[in-house]
Amino acid sequence: MNIIENLGHVLNLNMKLISNLIVVFFLGDLLFNNNSVIEFLSQIFYPIISTVKFPDASLISKSIIRSLYNSISTIDLINFSILYDTRFIIGIFSVIIGISFTTNLTYIYSANIKIDKKYFIIMYFEKVALTILLYSIIYYSRGYII
Numbered sequence: 001m002n003i004i005e006n007l008g009h010v011l012n013l014n015m016k017l018i019s020n021l022i023v024v025f026f027l028g029d030l031l032f033n034n035n036s037v038i039e040f041l042s043q044i045f046y047p048i049i050s051t052v053k054f055p056d057a058s059l060i061s062k063s064i065i066r067s068l069y070n071s072i073s074t075i076d077l078i079n080f081s082i083l084y085d086t087r088f089i090i091g092i093f094s095v096i097i098g099i100s101f102t103t104n105l106t107y108i109y110s111a112n113i114k115i116d117k118k119y120f121i122i123m124y125f126e127k128v129a130l131t132i133l134l135y136s137i138i139y140y141s142r143g144y145i146i
Helices: 002-032 035-042 046-052 057-069 071-077 084-097 101-111 118-142
Strands: none
Touching (some): 035 057, 046 118
16 A cells, blocks of 8 residues: 555656646746846856956856756857857856756755755855856966866
8 A cells, every 4th residue: 555655646746846847947948048138147147257267258157047047058058169168167067056947946846845945046156156266276277177
């Protein structure tokens, strides 16, 4: 009987998760495919990145904002016409930050876990700041990253 009970809980969680994912993907696509919203939000990180003098600071700040929604969507920004360093930095941010609203918050809503959403935003900003700090230390101490 315990297996059937657990199966019921899993099916219930999956049904909640699927419906929440659809809503989050739909709203996120509307919001993050709007270039003016991305431009506006990227101004949060642009001054920091331009101060550190990373190449193509505008594109890097846009990728940080897009990785908040979904790390995979930052791949759309990468093409072969941009510098290797810029592609590398965008890849580092996509991998290290690892927090996206489409996965973590959706699962937390579905599982009824009581975690305040502001902690995700705080962790996101902390990871971005630490990544910028560590990359700039390595970049400027050796002159190159690889």
